[in-house]
Amino acid sequence: MSKKIKIALVGNPNSGKSSVFNALTGLNQKVANFPGVTVEKKMGFATLKSERGETIQAEIIDLPGTYSLYPKSPEEIVPFQLLCDPQNESHPELTIVVADGANLKRNLFLCSQLIDLKIPVIIVINMMDIVRFKKIEIDFKKLSAIFGVPVIPMNARKQEGVKELKAAITQTLSVPIHDSINIRSFAPEVVDTIRETVVVQSNYNAFLVANNLDLITNFEIPEFKKEKIRAACAQYNFNPQQMQARETLERYKVISAIIADAVKSPDMPVQTTHSYRIDNILTHRIWGYFIFLAVLFIIFQAIFSWATYPMDLIDSGFTWLNSQVKSSLPPGLINDLIVNGILAGLNGIVVFIPQIALLFFFVATLEDTGYMSRVSFIMDNLMRKFGLNGKSLIPLMSGVACAVPAIMSTRTIQNWKERLITIMVTPLMSCSARLPVYTLLIALIIPKDYVYGINLQGLVLMLLYLVGFVSAITAAWVMKHIINSKEKSYFVMELPMYRVPRWSTIGIHIAEKVKVFLFDAGKVIVSISIVLWFLSSFGPSGEFDRIEAKYSIPAVHANLPESEINHRIQSEKLENSYAGKLGHLIQPVIAPLGYDWKIGVALITSFAAREVFVGTMSTLYSVGDEESTKKTLKEKMTNEINPVTGGPRYTFAVGLSLMLFYAFAMQCVSTIAVVYRETKKAKYPLIQILYMSGMAYLVSFVAYQLFK
Amino acid sequence: MGKDVRFLSELKRGQSGLIDSFTDYELSLKLLEMGCIPGEPVEVIRIAPLGDPIAISVSGYMLSLRKNEAATVRIRI
Numbered sequence: 001m002s003k004k005i006k007i008a009l010v011g012n013p014n015s016g017k018s019s020v021f022n023a024l025t026g027l028n029q030k031v032a033n034f035p036g037v038t039v040e041k042k043m044g045f046a047t048l049k050s051e052r053g054e055t056i057q058a059e060i061i062d063l064p065g066t067y068s069l070y071p072k073s074p075e076e077i078v079p080f081q082l083l084c085d086p087q088n089e090s091h092p093e094l095t096i097v098v099a100d101g102a103n104l105k106r107n108l109f110l111c112s113q114l115i116d117l118k119i120p121v122i123i124v125i126n127m128m129d130i131v132r133f134k135k136i137e138i139d140f141k142k143l144s145a146i147f148g149v150p151v152i153p154m155n156a157r158k159q160e161g162v163k164e165l166k167a168a169i170t171q172t173l174s175v176p177i178h179d180s181i182n183i184r185s186f187a188p189e190v191v192d193t194i195r196e197t198v199v200v201q202s203n204y205n206a207f208l209v210a211n212n213l214d215l216i217t218n219f220e221i222p223e224f225k226k227e228k229i230r231a232a233c234a235q236y237n238f239n240p241q242q243m244q245a246r247e248t249l250e251r252y253k254v255i256s257a258i259i260a261d262a263v264k265s266p267d268m269p270v271q272t273t274h275s276y277r278i279d280n281i282l283t284h285r286i287w288g289y290f291i292f293l294a295v296l297f298i299i300f301q302a303i304f305s306w307a308t309y310p311m312d313l314i315d316s317g318f319t320w321l322n323s324q325v326k327s328s329l330p331p332g333l334i335n336d337l338i339v340n341g342i343l344a345g346l347n348g349i350v351v352f353i354p355q356i357a358l359l360f361f362f363v364a365t366l367e368d369t370g371y372m373s374r375v376s377f378i379m380d381n382l383m384r385k386f387g388l389n390g391k392s393l394i395p396l397m398s399g400v401a402c403a404v405p406a407i408m409s410t411r412t413i414q415n416w417k418e419r420l421i422t423i424m425v426t427p428l429m430s431c432s433a434r435l436p437v438y439t440l441l442i443a444l445i446i447p448k449d450y451v452y453g454i455n456l457q458g459l460v461l462m463l464l465y466l467v468g469f470v471s472a473i474t475a476a477w478v479m480k481h482i483i484n485s486k487e488k489s490y491f492v493m494e495l496p497m498y499r500v501p502r503w504s505t506i507g508i509h510i511a512e513k514v515k516v517f518l519f520d521a522g523k524v525i526v527s528i529s530i531v532l533w534f535l536s537s538f539g540p541s542g543e544f545d546r547i548e549a550k551y552s553i554p555a556v557h558a559n560l561p562e563s564e565i566n567h568r569i570q571s572e573k574l575e576n577s578y579a580g581k582l583g584h585l586i587q588p589v590i591a592p593l594g595y596d597w598k599i600g601v602a603l604i605t606s607f608a609a610r611e612v613f614v615g616t617m618s619t620l621y622s623v624g625d626e627e628s629t630k631k632t633l634k635e636k637m638t639n640e641i642n643p644v645t646g647g648p649r650y651t652f653a654v655g656l657s658l659m660l661f662y663a664f665a666m667q668c669v670s671t672i673a674v675v676y677r678e679t680k681k682a683k684y685p686l687i688q689i690l691y692m693s694g695m696a697y698l699v700s701f702v703a704y705q706l707f708k
Numbered sequence: 709m710g711k712d713v714r715f716l717s718e719l720k721r722g723q724s725g726l727i728d729s730f731t732d733y734e735l736s737l738k739l740l741e742m743g744c745i746p747g748e749p750v751e752v753i754r755i756a757p758l759g760d761p762i763a764i765s766v767s768g769y770m771l772s773l774r775k776n777e778a779a780t781v782r783i784r785i
Contacts, residue, residue, distance in 0.1 A: 068741045105767045106743040241733055248740040270753050270765045285757030377772050381758035384774075390761070491761055492738055492777060495770040 002055040006090070007169065010079055010114065011098030012107050013065035014370075014496040016126040018505055019156035020098050021062040024165070027508070041090075050170035058169060061090060067106070069113045069208060070244060071215060083117060084208050085219045086201050094173055096165070098124045101131040101138060101153070102497070104263060108255045109248075111147070112180035116204035120173035121149045124165060128155040130497070135266050142262040148177040157502055181250045183207045186243060193232040197225050207247075211240045275370075275497045282371065288378045295371075296465075299362045301458050310354040315632065318347040337533060345529025348436070348615035349522045356432050357510050359401045364509045367394070368501040373493060380491060386473045387480025388425075389418040390491055396422065396472060399429030400465065401513070403671045407678055415490065417483055423678055424688055425475045427671050430468035430663065433610040437662045438464055440614055443634050445655035467663050471695070529615050532605060535579035536620060543576045579620070593661065593697070594654040594704040596642075606667045613662070653707035657700040664696035712785040716750065716764070717778035724751035725783035727766075732780040739781065743767030750783065 011017040021029075025044025042062040049055060063079040071077040082090050097114050099107035104125070114121050125131070125138060131153075144151040150168045154161030184191045184203045187210070194206035198221050209219075210233055213226065232238070270276050281287050322339050329335040366372050372394050380390030388396075391413050398406035406426050413419040430438070442457050449456045538544075551569050574580055575597075582604060583597030590600050602616040614633070621636040640649035666672070666689045675685040713728055727748050730736035744750070744766055753770060754763040760775040 070737070070741065072738065103767075103769045106769060109741065109743070241737060244737055245733075245740060248737070249745065252740075252743070252745045265768075270751070270770065275770070276753070279754065279763075283754060283757065288757055373772075377756055377761060377763065378758070380774070381756060381760045490735065490738060490777065491772065491774040492735075492742060493772050494742070495763055495772050497770075 002057060004057045004059065005094060005169070005173075006092045007058055007060045007094045007096060008079075008082060008090075008092035009060055009062045009096050009098065010083070010110065011065060011124075011126075012067055012100065012103075012110060012494075014494060015065070015098045015100040015103075015107060016156050017065060017098045018062065019502055020096070020124060020126060020154065020165075021060065022505055022508060023156045023159055023162045024058075025060060029508070046166070048166050048170050051167075054170070056170050060096075061092065066110070068110055068248075069117075071212070077215060080208075080212065080215070081219070083114070083119065084200075084205055084212075086199050086205075087219070092119060094120045094122065094169065096122045096124055096169075098126050101125040101127050102134055102136065104136075104138070105252075105255060105259055108258065109251055112251050112255060113204070115147055115149060115176045115178070116180050116183060116202060118175045118202035118205070120175055121147075122165070122168050123147065123149055123151045124154050124156075124161070125151060126154045126156055128153050128160060129158065134268060137264040139262040143258070146178075146258055146262065147180070179204075180254055181247070183247065186246060187236060187238050189236045190229075190232050190238045194229055197228055207243070210238055211243060273497070278498050279374065279495075282374050283378050288374075292375060292378070295366070297462065299359070301455065301462075305455065305458065307354040307358055311351050314351045314354075315347070318343060318350070319632070336537065337530070340537075341530045341533030342526065344533075344618050345526040345615050348529070348611065348618065349518065349526070352432070352436050352611065353514055353518070355435055356401070357514055359432055360510045360513045361506060363398055363401055364506045365501045366397075368499070368506060370496040370498045372397075373495050376493065377495065383473075386476040387418065387421045387483075388473070388476050389413050389415060389422070391493065392418060392422040392476075395426050396429055396469070399426040399431060399472075401432050403427045403429070403431050403668065404674050407671065407674050410678070420483065420679065420684070421476045421479045423675055424479060424684065425472040427666055427668065427675075427688065427692065428468050428472040428475060428664065430465045431610075431668075433668065434464075434662050436611045436614045438659060440617070440634065440637075441650075441655045441659050444637055444650045445652050464659060464663060467660070471664065475691070532579060532601075532616055532620075535582070536574055536577045536601075539573065539577040540581070544573055547572050547576065574620070592704070593700045594651075594657050594708060596649065599658065603661075603667075606662075607669070609669065610662060610667050651708070653704050656707060657704035660703050661696045661700040664692055664699055666692035713782050714785060715779050716752075716781040716783050717762075717775045719752045719778075719783065721752050721755050723785075724749060725785045726750070728782040728784045730780055731782070735777060735780055739773075739777075742771060743769075744771070744781065 009017060009021055011020075021042070021044055024046050026046075028046065029042065029044040044060045044062065046058045046060065047055060048058055061082070063082065064076065066076045066079050068076075069080055069083065071080040082088050082092070083095065085091060095114055095117075097111050099111055101107075111121075111123050123143070125140070125143075131138065138153070140151045140153055150171075152161055152164050152168055154165060156162070184207075186207065190210050191203050191206045194200060194209050195203070198209065198219075200206045200209060209221075210229060213229060213233070282291060322343055325343065326335060326339050329338065366375075375393050375397070376390035379393050383390055383392055392410070395406040395410045395413075398409055403426050406429070407423050410419050410422045410426070413422060438461055442460050446457050446460050451459070547569060551565055575584075579601050580597060583600035586600045586604065587595075587597050590603065595603070598617070598620050601620060602613045605616045606613045617637065618633045621633060621640075637650055638648065641647070642649045642651075672685045672689065675688060676682060679685070714725070719725065727744055727746050727750055729746060730739065748766060750764050750766045752762055753765050756762065756772075761772050762775065762778055763770050763772045764778075765771075
């Protein structure tokens with residue numbers, strides 16, 4: 001016998017919900033999107049055995065953290081719709097609500113709302129290690145009796161209580177018997193009307209429908225029924241805000257009584273906690289900022305030097321693979337496609353995994369320890385002046401890794417204007433896709449020297465990140481004055497206790513991100529590599545034959561060695577290929593920035609994704625050079641001669657102008673798509689492309705003209 | 709009674725009181741939900757280095773809010 005069950009995992013932010021999720025499902029997870037919205041739908045699966053030997057297949061949805069069922073941000077609308085619409089396809093048969101045991105009062109608020117919804121509920125009291133540390137005594141039996149649902153103590157980080165939770169899931173599910181509060185008495189006529197009109201599971205469900213009538217667009221309620229509900233609300237003076245306030249007060253009254261009855265916590269002044277002492281330093285008016293800067297500095301120096309070891313290894317691995325394939329396969333088109341098209345592209349992706357993994361390691365760790373919210377706390381006053389929210393710093397900092405998840409994480413900002421500005425400027429932050437471009441160019445134009453013990457290349461890299469940050473906040477400041485909004489902005493935010501990071505959670509997070517990069521970005525990169533290989537290996541009909549014919553007349557180049565003739569044929573072919581034509585086409589436009597047609601080709605392909613620049617360059621430079629498999633791209637680019645000056649192609653001015661172009665230009669199809677999805681208007685990504693690319697052109701032009 | 713009522717924004721670091729009432733209906737809904745209930749004791753634990761926002765201890769945890777938000781909360785000292 002096997003049975004399926006849909007479970008929703010809900011809880012306050014910082015309640016350790018994801019630890020519980022990981023403890024239940026292990027690595028058996030997948031991430032998708034909820035239909036219609038861009039909120040991540042994290043699903044996991046677990047196979048459980050009941051006492052009677054029945055096998056139960058549990059499908060668990062990890063819902064975004066929320067403080068109550070009243071949605072105030074798009075992230076909170078998802079739990080609301082899923083739980084309050086019995087006809088929703090993901091409507092759960094069981095809800096596990098995770099509560100922070102050291103912070104029960106506020107956490108039980110959501111629990112009591114869920115109990116009144118009348119979906120079967122299991123309450124997990126998490127963070128038992130802190131509960132014991134704070135010497136809080138919780139009477140679980142009493143809590144369970146009062147709420148009429150199973151209450152399970154857990155320390156999900158240490159797997160404590162997992163067995164008990166699994167056992168509780170397999171038990172016969174029954175809806176909670178008691179109501180926490182008598183919600184019908186608030187508005188009996190309205191509640192009754194709704195219960196008669198639409199499918200709801202409880203009085204509280206009906207009450208929430210009345211309260212959020214405008215939000216429930218995804219519910220399958222026909223308009224005439226909505227009208228009926230509206231009429232009832234009007235007739236009986238149902239005031240949503242007043243009702244919500246009354247409900248909240250009533251619930252807290254009940255919860256206070258429950259806590260007085262079932263929980264004993266010693267009076268522990270905040271000033272004696274370790275979090276308070278850590279905050280004394282981390283939010284200090286001097287040390288706080290110093291440490292924040294130091295953290296950023298360490299991250300960038302680290303990813304620049306640590307990551308080089310695995311990266312060099314990957315690079316030489318591919319070089320070896322290249323020469324193996326080249327010599328073992330018969331020469332010809334297929335050989336050429338694999339070596340110069342596919343392998344070159346693959347190398348371009350795989351080589352950056354170490355940096356991406358390291359970067360996400362730092363970002364996830366800062367988030368998990370609780371430090372990120374302190375960054376918001378000490379930066380808010382400053383950020384607000386630029387039209388941003390203290391919370392904008394988290395997307396902005398995540399933008400250092402990738403603008404795509406960063407822009408999605410702006411959903412925590414409730415104020416539309418601040419959120420929009422954050423979305424608009426986040427792509428200016430130096431994302432990890434720029435890193436390959438920067439790395440290559442820095443290696444080309446900046447000497448590998450140390451000044452006062454500081455790696456010069458690392459320093460330039462940090463300056464580029466700073467350029468990204470400064471331009472982002474400058475753009476934000478300008479937009480603050482352009483965009484009009486009457487909406488109020490809230491900052492109200494929990495400062496969670498400092499915690500040791502959960503390495504397994506961080507590990508899973510990193511693996512997820514690397515996977516997304518490999519398969520989503522990777523697909524684009526490999527396809528473009530192949531297209532590019534084609535573009536640079538073929539030309540308009542007749543062109544290649546003409547070149548062959550030209551060089552086949554023995555008398556013309558008789559004085560040159562054969563290898564030199566071959567080299568000339570190759571490079572002339574490349575220049576006359578489709579790719580060469582494309583690059584030449586835009587050359588007049590980019591010449592003032594110091595770019596040639598090869599860079600032009602790379603700029604064009606980079607509009608799909610910035611990191612493609614490196615792949616394009618290596619493909620462009622591997623075609624036309626017989627020795628290509630034995631040299632790295634950097635060596636080839638260093639040796640490139642500017643035919644006009646006779647000096648190196650990649651001078652300081654050209655390199656600088658290119659780096660600045662990549663710092664400013666909007667060259668990422670995925671980001672454009674996400675901005676469109678998040679703003680639901682085509683004009684925002686369009687404005688973004690125009691203002692960023694305009695800035696890129698201007699700044700690169702000035703830089704090249706100044707330094708050339 | 710002669711109880712001193714002040715706004716939360718006027719409290720200095722280390723000062724405490726009981727939440728009395730709110731002046732902004734919409735914001736009060738959010739604050740109520742976060743456990744800022746009338747009658748609940750609050751203490752100003754920290755003021756951000758740039759003078760704003762502030763961090764208070766309420767309902768057993770730390771909550772940060774901006775000065776202008778704290779200015780909507782009346783406190784009985």
